Amino acid sequence: MATYDKDDRVRVTATFTSGGSGTEAGSITASPATLVATQRKPSGADTSLTIDITDKATGVYFVDVDLDQIGTHTVKWKSTENVIATEVAELKVGKSVFDHA
Secondary structure (H helix, E strand, O other), rough: OOEEEEOOEEEEEEEOOOOOOOOOOEEEEEOOOOOOEEOOOOOOOOEEEOOEOHHHHOEEEEEEEOOOOOOOEEEEEEOOOOEEEEEEEEEEEEEEOOOOO
């Protein structure tokens, strides 16, 4: 897991594929009808994130996450229609020499 500095902005991506009948199972990208991304901060507070859907046809989505607290931030993607799946990313934020608190 990479370590980031406090106040970095990180782009987190998720790719949704179907288990369809393409040349290789799971290789077909899929577009979930409902997709939610939530950031859990080290304080335990949850924040809904705005998902960029410009690449919706490819099944690849991204969110930009502001890392404003030291500790582990978790981003959870959840889809409930067409593609039923979740994906989780953890982002570790370390204390820098500029943090005196």
